Amino acid sequence: MADIALNERLAAMLSRAGIGDKKAFAELYDATKSKLFSVSLRIVRERHLAEEVLQDSFVSIWNNAAGYATAKSAPMTWMTAIVRNRSLDLVRRPRLELQDEEEFFTLNLEDESLGPQDQLVQARDKSRIEHCMKGLDGEQLQSVSLAFFQGLSHSEVAEHLGRPLGTIKTHIRRGLLRLKGCLES
Amino acid sequence: MKLNNPELISRLASEYVLGTLRGGARRRFVQLMQHDAALREAVATWEAHLTPLADLVEPIAPPRRVWNNIEARIGATAASNRSNAETNQNAAGNAISGGGFWGSLPFWRGLGVVGSTAAAILLAATLRSAPVAVVSPDPMVVAVLEDNGEARLIVEQPKSGYVMVKMVKPWNGPDDHSLELWVIPKDGAPRSIGLVSDSVDTKLIKTDMDVRLTDGTLFAVSKEPKGGSPTGAPTGAVLCKGVIARMPAKTSPPRPGQGQI
Incomplete structure (x- = not known):
């Protein structure tokens, strides 16, 4: 997340989303969804829960994008913290059965193809x-x-x-x- | 209560961000953070330190439906902006099909299912309404009327004496029928409030409402012959419905650095 150019792009998308620009918000989602989904999935361990976390998080991001400017953190850090906190709130409930790592990966991690945006995020420093x-x-x-x-x-x-x-x-x-x-x- | 020991603050903040601060301790920490700038700063510092670790995970693309749902929910936000309502999230409503509706009121009232669209609209209305909490002695009544999970109308009663019906999604059907709005008390028969437009907002003057609009009271719109129900009770299919939510809005602005909103 030290990639300054990417963070600047994300910050620009966020501030446009803050004034109601849905196209910018869609770009923001595309650029970050796969990282954030993965972050949540590893914590909550079930796809439907991770989907719920991602949905709730992005609705929050949309509703609070205008306030992001005061957050003083890099956009990816800000969004990741939202997703992590929501995920941790979920597992605070009765602990989900811990599955064997291998089974967990077979069950949950079948991937869908990555777009160029994802690779960009992946490639950052x-x-x-x-x-x-x-x-x-x-x-x-x-x-x-x-x-x-x-x-x-x-x-x-x-x-x-x-x-x-x-x-x-x-x-x-x-x-x-x-x-x-x-x-x- | 306030934490004064900088080392303790940093340690708690680090475990909060790492995720090992759990349960009651985590909730308590979040509460303390609301009123303690030093804690928020410590959390922001640790988020800047640790959260980039998340970048190490292999990305996994979420299914398309996640975006569709987000879009639907923020679309609802846009619709609710017009309502300018101060409401809460306790909206409820559920989807049923037309004909058997009136006969099965007790059945689905018992379900208490919260329609996701209605909840999203009311939540959004809460978040997007006046930035400061306004506690009104006479809280506004709001209901989002849905059809199969899709918001069609918002009913508001800003003060007693009239009801505003705001169009979310018009019907624009052939003009050979009327839409009639009903209020249905928890234990009683539907009462007509009046006819509503199928395409634009409608203001209904209603000074003789004998139904107390409390939580759980239901609004529904039925399709009736031109001019309204001939019998004084609903006769046609239910086009949309929703349960009342009322409460003074109480929201606090998001806190920077807290990372939880």
């Missing part, structure tokens, strides 16, 4: 956070990744890795501190 993630210890990296990408709670990460809850909490706390140090350096 993400080296900084990647670089910092690589600085984490093995279990720190695993714990932080499971929490972030799969939406697992502390105890779910502990269960998944077969480690005590306290250990996982420490991994995550230290992992986040190290990331912060790296990203702010």
